[in-house]
Amino acid sequence: MKINKLILSFISAVAILLSTSVVSFAKVVGDKIVLGAAISLTGKYSSNGVHTQNGYNMAVDRINSMGGVKVGGKTYKFEIIYYDDESNPKRAAQLAERLISQDGVEFMLGPYSSGLTKAIAPVTEKYGVPMVEANGASRSLFTKGYKYLFAVLAPANLYLDVAIRTAVELNGGKGVRIAQAFEQDAFSQDVRLGILDAAKETGSEIIIDDKLPKELNDMAATLVKVKQMKPDVLVVSGHTKGALTAIRQIAEMKVDVPMLAMTHCDAAKLSKQHGKNSQYALCASQWHKTLTYKDNFFKDGMTYAADFQKEFGYDPPYQSAESSAALLVFKDAFERANSFDQKKVRDALAATNMQTFYGNIKFAPGGQNVDKPMVLFQVMCDGAGKCENKVVAPLKWASAKLIHPIPKWSER
Amino acid sequence: MNKNVLLYAAILVFGLAAPFVFPAFKVQLSILCVLIVLATTWNIQGGEMGYNTFGNILFYGLGMYLCASVQVGMFFPLAEWTESGGEKTFVHTPSQFFQGMAAGLVVAAVVPTIVAGLIGYAILGLRGHYFAICTLGLGVAAGEISGGIEIIGAGQGFTTPPFPNVGGLEARGEFFYFLSFGALVLTFIAVRAIYSTRFRLILNAIRDNEDKAEAMGIETMKYKIIGWMVSAFFCGLAGGIMGGLVGYIDSTDVAFDGREMGVFMVLMAILGGKGTLWGPVIGATVFHIFKEGFWTFFLGWQYVALGILIVVIVIYFPEGIMGWLREKYPERFGEVVDEADRKAQVELK
Numbered sequence: 001m002k003i004n005k006l007i008l009s010f011i012s013a014v015a016i017l018l019s020t021s022v023v024s025f026a027k028v029v030g031d032k033i034v035l036g037a038a039i040s041l042t043g044k045y046s047s048n049g050v051h052t053q054n055g056y057n058m059a060v061d062r063i064n065s066m067g068g069v070k071v072g073g074k075t076y077k078f079e080i081i082y083y084d085d086e087s088n089p090k091r092a093a094q095l096a097e098r099l100i101s102q103d104g105v106e107f108m109l110g111p112y113s114s115g116l117t118k119a120i121a122p123v124t125e126k127y128g129v130p131m132v133e134a135n136g137a138s139r140s141l142f143t144k145g146y147k148y149l150f151a152v153l154a155p156a157n158l159y160l161d162v163a164i165r166t167a168v169e170l171n172g173g174k175g176v177r178i179a180q181a182f183e184q185d186a187f188s189q190d191v192r193l194g195i196l197d198a199a200k201e202t203g204s205e206i207i208i209d210d211k212l213p214k215e216l217n218d219m220a221a222t223l224v225k226v227k228q229m230k231p232d233v234l235v236v237s238g239h240t241k242g243a244l245t246a247i248r249q250i251a252e253m254k255v256d257v258p259m260l261a262m263t264h265c266d267a268a269k270l271s272k273q274h275g276k277n278s279q280y281a282l283c284a285s286q287w288h289k290t291l292t293y294k295d296n297f298f299k300d301g302m303t304y305a306a307d308f309q310k311e312f313g314y315d316p317p318y319q320s321a322e323s324s325a326a327l328l329v330f331k332d333a334f335e336r337a338n339s340f341d342q343k344k345v346r347d348a349l350a351a352t353n354m355q356t357f358y359g360n361i362k363f364a365p366g367g368q369n370v371d372k373p374m375v376l377f378q379v380m381c382d383g384a385g386k387c388e389n390k391v392v393a394p395l396k397w398a399s400a401k402l403i404h405p406i407p408k409w410s411e412r
Numbered sequence: 413m414n415k416n417v418l419l420y421a422a423i424l425v426f427g428l429a430a431p432f433v434f435p436a437f438k439v440q441l442s443i444l445c446v447l448i449v450l451a452t453t454w455n456i457q458g459g460e461m462g463y464n465t466f467g468n469i470l471f472y473g474l475g476m477y478l479c480a481s482v483q484v485g486m487f488f489p490l491a492e493w494t495e496s497g498g499e500k501t502f503v504h505t506p507s508q509f510f511q512g513m514a515a516g517l518v519v520a521a522v523v524p525t526i527v528a529g530l531i532g533y534a535i536l537g538l539r540g541h542y543f544a545i546c547t548l549g550l551g552v553a554a555g556e557i558s559g560g561i562e563i564i565g566a567g568q569g570f571t572t573p574p575f576p577n578v579g580g581l582e583a584r585g586e587f588f589y590f591l592s593f594g595a596l597v598l599t600f601i602a603v604r605a606i607y608s609t610r611f612r613l614i615l616n617a618i619r620d621n622e623d624k625a626e627a628m629g630i631e632t633m634k635y636k637i638i639g640w641m642v643s644a645f646f647c648g649l650a651g652g653i654m655g656g657l658v659g660y661i662d663s664t665d666v667a668f669d670g671r672e673m674g675v676f677m678v679l680m681a682i683l684g685g686k687g688t689l690w691g692p693v694i695g696a697t698v699f700h701i702f703k704e705g706f707w708t709f710f711l712g713w714q715y716v717a718l719g720i721l722i723v724v725i726v727i728y729f730p731e732g733i734m735g736w737l738r739e740k741y742p743e744r745f746g747e748v749v750d751e752a753d754r755k756a757q758v759e760l761k
Contacts, residue, residue, distance in 0.1 A: 083711065086715075088665050088666075088669075089569070089658065089662050090654075093659055093660065094439055094443065097439045098439070102437070115569055118571060118660050119659065119662075122571070122659040125574070126574075126575065126581070126584060127581060145503075184560070184566065184663070185567050185568075185569075186569050211560060213556065
C-alpha cells in the first residue's frame with residue numbers, strides 16, 4: 001500500500017503549510033491603530049459595500065491628515081484591514097474570527113447590512129472586541145444584550161414610520177390603506193415590522209403584504225394587485241435592487257398610487273438612473289447633505305458631500321456618511337478612554353455623546369443611536385428633467401413641501 | 413496492514429493536536445472537517461453510484477435549522493426567540509446549551525435521513541440530467557420555503573444560541589472543532605465500512621449499467637435510497653454543527669446555500685477524484701487551502717481565481733488528483749504493470 005505514503009506526505013505538507021503561515025499581530029503597532037472590517041466587495045451588496053468602504057477610507061484619510069488620534073500624549077493614525085465577505089453571513093463570521101484571532105485586530109468596524117452584522121456580532125462579543133457599525137439597522141441586533149456593539153444609525157423599524165404617519169396626517173388623521181412588499185432579508189423585514197406597528201397605532205389597514213425574493217428583479221405580481229386594489233400608500237423595501245426594480249416596473253406598468261415610500265433610493269442613485277420616472281418617490285434616509293449638523297473634521301453635510309464628490313466622483317449616499325461617522329466615534333472614544341484597553345474603550349464608546357456632520361450620536365444600552373431621527377426626502381424634477389432629492393420631513397429640515405398625492409401617470 | 417494503522421494514527425494525532433498547535437486556525441480547520449464530510453457523502457451518490465446530486469444541500473440546511481430549533485425550543489419558546497425586536501433576552505446555561513446541542517444534533521441527523529428516504533422514493537427513479545436538475549430544484553425550493561416560515565426567523569434569519577461563558581476564550585473554537593472533527597471521523601469510518609461491503613459493488617454496478625444491474629436481480633431502487641439516506645444522515649449532522657459554528661442562519665446564504673456549499677461539495681469530490689475513498693478528503697483539503705489563499709492574496713478577484721482553478725481541474729485533472737496519481741503511479745495503487753505489455757500498447761497507438 002504505497003498510496004499511504006503519498007497521503008502521509010500530503011498531510012505533513014498541509015501541516016508545514018499551516019505552521020509557516022504568518023500570524024501577524026496588528027492591533028496597535030508603532031503609531032498605528034489597526035481596525036478590522038469585513039466588507040461586501042462582491043455579491044449582492046457589493047455596491048453598498050463599496051459605499052461603506054469609501055466612507056471609512058474618507059474618514060481615515062481625513063482624521064490622519066488632521067493630526068490623527070491622541071492617546072496618552074502620543075499621536076496615532078488609523079489603518080483598516082479589509083476582507084471581502086461576499087455578502088455572505090457565513091463568510092462574514094469566519095472573517096471576523098480571522099481578523100481577531102489571526103490578524104490580532106482589537107477593534108472592529110461593521111460590515112454592510114443587518115444580516116452580516118448579525119453574523120459578526122456574536123464573534124466580536126465573544127472576544128470582547130468593540131465594534132462600531134454603521135450599516136446594521138435591524139432592531140433584533142439591539143435586543144440580544146450585546147455589550148460591545150455600537151450602531152451610529154437609527155434602527156430599521158423607524159425607517160418608514162414617518163411616511164405612514166405623514167400619510168395618516170394628510171388623510172385627516174384617519175387610517176390609510178397600505179400595500180407593502182419587502183425583501184426576505186433581516187433589514188427589510190424589520191422595516192416591515194415598523195410599518196405594522198405604525199399601522200396598528202394609526203388604525204391603518206394593510207391590504208397587500210407581499211414578500212420579495214432575495215434575487216429580486218421582478219415585482220409585477222405585487223403591482224398588478226396594487227393596480228386593482230388602489231391602496232393609499234405603497235411601501236417597498238429591498239435594498240438597492242428593490243428600489244430600482246420598483247421604479248422601473250411602476251413606470252412600465254403605469255401604476256398610480258397617491259404615495260410611494262421606499263428605502264435605499266440614494267444608494268441606488270434613483271434620480272440619476274430613472275430620471276423623471278422616479279419623480280415623487282418618498283425615501284427614508286439616515287442622512288441628507290442639507291441637514292445642519294456640524295463637526296470639526298468634515299464641517300457640515302454640504303462640505304462632506306463636496307469633498308466626497310471630489311474624491312470618489314459621486315454624491316455620497318447616507319451609507320457612506322454614516323460609515324465616516326463611525327470613525328469619528330472611534331476617534332472620540334479612544335481619546336476619552338486615553339487607552340487601548342478594550343474594556344476602557346468600550347466604556348468610553350457607551351458614554352459617547354457628540355455631534356458629527358452626520359447627526360448626533362448617543363448610544364442606548366442596547367447599542368443603537370437614539371439621538372438621530374430619520375429623514376424623508378422626495379425625488380423632485382424640474383422642467384428640464386433634472387431630478388434632485390429634497391428633504392420633506394421632519395419639518396425642521398424640510399427644504400421643500402411634500403407633493404401629495406402623486407399625479408396620475410396619464411396627467412404627467 | 414501495519415502501514416494502514418500508522419497512517420490512521422498519524423491522521424488522528426494530527427487532528428487531535430491541530431487546534432492546540434495552530435490555535436489561530438481553529439475555525440478554518442473546523443470548516444475543513446465539515447467540507448470533507450460533505451464531499452465524502454456526496455461521493456456516495458456522485459462518485460460511487462453515478463447520480464450527480466445537487467440536493468444534498470437540502471439535508472445540510474435542514475440539519476442546521478433543526479439543530480438550532482431544538483437547542484432553543486427545548487428550553488425557551490422558539491417563536492419569541494426568533495421574533496425580531498423581541499424585547500426578551502434568553503440565555504442558555506452551560507448545561508442547557510450542551511444538552512440542547514446534543515439533542516439537536518441527533519434530530520439534525522435523523523430527520524434528514526427520513527426525508528431523504530421519502531424524497532428518494534419519489535425521485536430516484538429519474539436518471540442522469542433529469543435527476544441532477546430535479547435535485548437542484550430541491551435546494552432552491554427549500555431556501556425559499558424556509559425564508560417564509562416565521563417560527564424559524566423567516567427572512568430575518570435565526571441567531572443560534574451563543575456559546576455559554578465557560579472555559580475561557582478558546583473554548584468555543586475548541587468545542588466546535590472537536591465536534592466537527594468527531595463528525596469527520598464518524599463519517600469516514602462509516603463510509604469506509606460501507607465501502608468494504610458488497611454495497612459498494614452494487615452502487616458501482618448501478619453507475620456502470622443500471623439496467624444490467626437490475627437484470628441481475630439487484631433491487632436498485634432500494635440501494636439508491638439507502639445510499640442517499642446515509643449521505644443525508646451525515647450531511648444533516650454537518651449542517652447542525654455548522655449552524656452553531658457560524659452563529660447565524662440565513663435561509664439562502666447559510667443553510668440552503670446551493671450556490672456555494674452545494675457546488676463546492678461537488679467540486680471537491682471531483683477535484684480529489686470521485687469514486688475513491690480518499691479522493692474527496694484530499695480534494696476538500698486542497699480546495700479549502702486554495703480558497704483561503706485566494707481570499708487572502710487576490711482580494712476582490714478570489715472568485716476569478718477560483719474559476720480558473722475549476723477550469724484547470726476539468727481540463728488537466730478530469731479524473732481528479734487520485735485518478736491522476738493512479739494513472740501516473742499505478743504500482744502504488746497495488747496494480748501490477750507489465751512494462752513490456754504497456755510499451756507494446758503504446759507503440760500500437
